[in-house]
Amino acid sequence: KTLTPARASLEELLRGLTEEEAADGYSTSLPRGVQVRSLVVRNGVAYADFNEALQNIGGSCRVTAIRAQITETLKQFPTIRDVVISVYGNVDEALQP
Numbered sequence: 001k002t003l004t005p006a007r008a009s010l011e012e013l014l015r016g017l018t019e020e021e022a023a024d025g026y027s028t029s030l031p032r033g034v035q036v037r038s039l040v041v042r043n044g045v046a047y048a049d050f051n052e053a054l055q056n057i058g059g060s061c062r063v064t065a066i067r068a069q070i071t072e073t074l075k076q077f078p079t080i081r082d083v084v085i086s087v088y089g090n091v092d093e094a095l096q097p
Contacts (some may be wrong), residue, residue, distance in 0.1 A: 002016070004039075006039060006041065006046065006074055006079075006080065007036065008076050009073050009074070009076070010036055010039060010048065010070070010073055010074060011026055011036055013028075013030070013069060013070070013073045014030060014034050014035065014036065016028060016032065016075065017029070019097060023040075025064055027063035028069065029062050029066045029069060030066055031053055031054075031080045033051070033053055034050055034051040034052075034053040035050065035051045035053065036048065036049070036050060037049040037051060037088070039094050041079060044079065044080065044081040044082065045080070045081065045082045045083070045084060046074045046080045046082070046083045047084045047086070048070060048074065048083060048084070048085050048086070048089070049084070049086045049087070049089060050086070050087050050094065051087070051088070052087060052088070054066070054085070054087050054095055055087055055093055055094070055096070056096070057095070060097065063095045063096065066095060067085065067095050070083065070085060071083045071085075082094060
């Protein structure tokens with residue numbers, strides 16, 4: 001049990017695949033080393049701030065996949081309608097191809 005299920009879900013996503021999931025053919029676009037610096041939900045918007053591992057990660061397809069993984073993980077909660085992703089507080093630096 002946790003008082004912060006959205007953050008716990010996000011951290012589980014960032015933990016990556018288990019050996020069993022990988023053997024079953026699942027994959028992730030998230031690079032290793034991504035860490036949540038903060039997660040604040042205000043007025044239906046989740047503000048998720050990460051470390052530098054979300055900078056300079058590759059092409060637009062991968063960026064789109066990572067954004068979707070993070071966004072959909074958080075939007076499963078009824079209190080979250082939208083997600084803003086940042087790196088060290090800078091939205092412009094996050095998930096750029």
